[in-house]
Amino acid sequence: MKKLDYIGLKCISCGDISSQKDFHYTCELCGENLDIIYDYSAINNDWSKDELMKNVDHSIWRFLPLLPVKESPTNTSMQVGGTPLIQSDSLAKAFGIKSLWLKDDSRNPSGSLKDRATEVGIQHAKEQGQKTIVAASTGNAAASLACLSATHEMEAVIFAPSSAPAAKLTQIMQYGAKLFPVNGSYDDAFDLSTEVVKDTGWYSRSTGINPILSEGKKTVSLEIAEQLNWQSPDHVFVPVGDGCIIGGVYKGFYDLFKLGWIEKIPKIYAVQSNGSSAIVNALSTGTLSAVNASTIADSISVDLPRDGLKAIRAVTESNGTGIKVSDIEILNAQHTLAKTTGVFAEPAAATGFAGLEKSSIKGLISSNESAVVLVTGTGLKDIHSAQQLVQIPDAINPNIDSFKKNWRKIGG
Numbered sequence: 001m002k003k004l005d006y007i008g009l010k011c012i013s014c015g016d017i018s019s020q021k022d023f024h025y026t027c028e029l030c031g032e033n034l035d036i037i038y039d040y041s042a043i044n045n046d047w048s049k050d051e052l053m054k055n056v057d058h059s060i061w062r063f064l065p066l067l068p069v070k071e072s073p074t075n076t077s078m079q080v081g082g083t084p085l086i087q088s089d090s091l092a093k094a095f096g097i098k099s100l101w102l103k104d105d106s107r108n109p110s111g112s113l114k115d116r117a118t119e120v121g122i123q124h125a126k127e128q129g130q131k132t133i134v135a136a137s138t139g140n141a142a143a144s145l146a147c148l149s150a151t152h153e154m155e156a157v158i159f160a161p162s163s164a165p166a167a168k169l170t171q172i173m174q175y176g177a178k179l180f181p182v183n184g185s186y187d188d189a190f191d192l193s194t195e196v197v198k199d200t201g202w203y204s205r206s207t208g209i210n211p212i213l214s215e216g217k218k219t220v221s222l223e224i225a226e227q228l229n230w231q232s233p234d235h236v237f238v239p240v241g242d243g244c245i246i247g248g249v250y251k252g253f254y255d256l257f258k259l260g261w262i263e264k265i266p267k268i269y270a271v272q273s274n275g276s277s278a279i280v281n282a283l284s285t286g287t288l289s290a291v292n293a294s295t296i297a298d299s300i301s302v303d304l305p306r307d308g309l310k311a312i313r314a315v316t317e318s319n320g321t322g323i324k325v326s327d328i329e330i331l332n333a334q335h336t337l338a339k340t341t342g343v344f345a346e347p348a349a350a351t352g353f354a355g356l357e358k359s360s361i362k363g364l365i366s367s368n369e370s371a372v373v374l375v376t377g378t379g380l381k382d383i384h385s386a387q388q389l390v391q392i393p394d395a396i397n398p399n400i401d402s403f404k405k406n407w408r409k410i411g412g
């Protein structure tokens, strides 16, 4: 199959296409974020569901005709994407809904959904002749860039808040990236990374300004649709920080709808912590303004979301809604997920599930409807938060009496 290039860039605010000739990060006219646009009828002429389903590559590269790069990387041995869609009948029953699936993106190479964006971003950077990639990140995007840069022999330069969980910072160092922990918030790290990109001309993998990244993230929706045999779920729950993941989730379903491969775009829910809720606030007030973010879900702790417009569009165009949850609801959701399904999510990654719990209480989902919850990253990266609700028991002596005494203590 011949690979068609994408046909252009379109500003999501002023709608301009004509000024956006060569690749650049933001609108030449108004500075807002851009969408990648495709010629859907040309893609349909060259590609079909049947052809896709015969492809034995289960990574995101099976969707190459819908990705904004010329070719797949030469080395695809580190599979990004192709993550399981796990059905939970017991949770569906508990919430009184027809079906419930968890899209477990903690199974990506570096442990988070961010690998989808990084993998496409690195290939795009290479096609632009770049060797060095810069990212500002709350931790996961940086760990992802460090991991996949090691695979694809690129240099990664990373700015992350020095308060990011130690596991994420350690992971970045293990992969051999150049890490600059920043004394300040994620927003400070983001601003610094933007200045560094301007100064050096290196490629930017910072979420929220590079339209290639939402194209990588959208592969999660392409997979969900394929895994459900091209039947869209009724509702999709997404944890939101900058808004790039949810923007990508919408774009994936939008592309498939435009291709005529699915009959509807599901309702998309933006779930945020009470302590970091700029996008949910904007959905009710109509204005996107910065908050003073503070939440245990460090990956979604963002003052001013950089992909706010795409996030708002995802919710409004899909007839979804914004949901706020408390930190304790997030921690409870994390524990419920782990003990009922075996999926261990970090707090941010369990936030979508907390949003589903709240929505089912509010009656937003009918008993004959289905929901998919995105689980965006593994709990192993932030053990400190995971220990808030569970305690490691005291040690027992290595004899049967000691075991029996302690077994009775825990009500066994």
Ligand SMILES: Cc1ncc(COP(=O)(O)O)c(C=O)c1O
Pocket (backbone or CB within 6 Å): 112, 114, 138, 139, 140, 141, 207, 239, 240, 241, 242, 243, 244, 245, 246, 299, 300, 346, 348, 349, 376, 377
């Ligand atoms: C695990 C996890 N979930 C959700 C998000 C939110 O994604 P976005 O900032 O694109 O809204 C992030 C971002 O860092 C993340 O790491």
Ligand SMILES: [Zn+2]
Pocket (backbone or CB within 6 Å): 011, 012, 013, 014, 015, 016, 027, 028, 029, 030, 031, 032
């Ligand atoms: Zn514009």
